[in-house]
Amino acid sequence: MNNSRRSALKTTGAFATLVSLGIVTQSQAHAAMDRAGFDIKTMADAVKALGGTAANSDQITVVAPDIAENGAVVPVGATSKLANTTEIYLIVEKNPTPMAAGFKIPAGTAADVQTRLKMGQSSNVFAVVRADGKLFSAFKETKVTLGGCGG
Numbered sequence: 001m002n003n004s005r006r007s008a009l010k011t012t013g014a015f016a017t018l019v020s021l022g023i024v025t026q027s028q029a030h031a032a033m034d035r036a037g038f039d040i041k042t043m044a045d046a047v048k049a050l051g052g053t054a055a056n057s058d059q060i061t062v063v064a065p066d067i068a069e070n071g072a073v074v075p076v077g078a079t080s081k082l083a084n085t086t087e088i089y090l091i092v093e094k095n096p097t098p099m100a101a102g103f104k105i106p107a108g109t110a111a112d113v114q115t116r117l118k119m120g121q122s123s124n125v126f127a128v129v130r131a132d133g134k135l136f137s138a139f140k141e142t143k144v145t146l147g148g149c150g151g
Contacts, residue, residue: 038099046091046099047128047135054128054137057082062127062140068119071144076100077114078127078138085111087130093139094123119144 040046047054063077078088088111090101100117111129119125122143129136 038097038102040099041097043091043093043098043126046089047137049099050089050128050130051135054135057129057136057138060127060129060136060138062125062138063114064125064140064142066141067143067145070146071119071121072146073116074119074142074144075114076117076125076142077112078129079113080105080111080127080129080131080136082111082129082131082136085129085131088113089128090115090117091126091128092117092119092123093126094121095119 040049059081061079061081063079064074068074076090078090080088085105086107088103088105089099090113091098092100095118101113101115103113105111105113117125119142122141124139124141126137126139
């Protein structure tokens with residue numbers, strides 16, 4: 001494990017300890033994150049909530065299966081090779097609420113995130129990255145055989 005990831009894990013562990021001891025409540029922890037984009041219903045509005053339009057970039061890689069057997073647990077990730085990457089957002093174009101995940105990337109940390117998302121149907125999965133104050137994006141199409149958003 002490299003030192004930047006180790007530092008991020010230590011910081012996360014310390015914060016989790018503060019929550020578990022009751023010094024910081026879970027709602028206070030969540031309040032720190034801008035949640036407005038997670039309530040938006042369209043892809044265009046989600047990107048607009050992040051700060052405008054995103055330019056396509058070949059420096060961003062979206063990691064997702066070509067075919068997901070179960071839309072309730074689709075492994076998705078993104079990697080950015082752009083310098084000064086500070087945020088990575090995962091957006092599922094055809095979900096009822098497209099904004100699926102948001103990650104703050106601390107300085108000196110590798111811009112590589114992985115998670116599992118729900119996908120209601122086959123869709124493009126976008127990674128929107130903020131680097132040097134500008135938005136960049138890339139996408140990958142993922143076909144879903146069994147929907148995860150109630151279908």
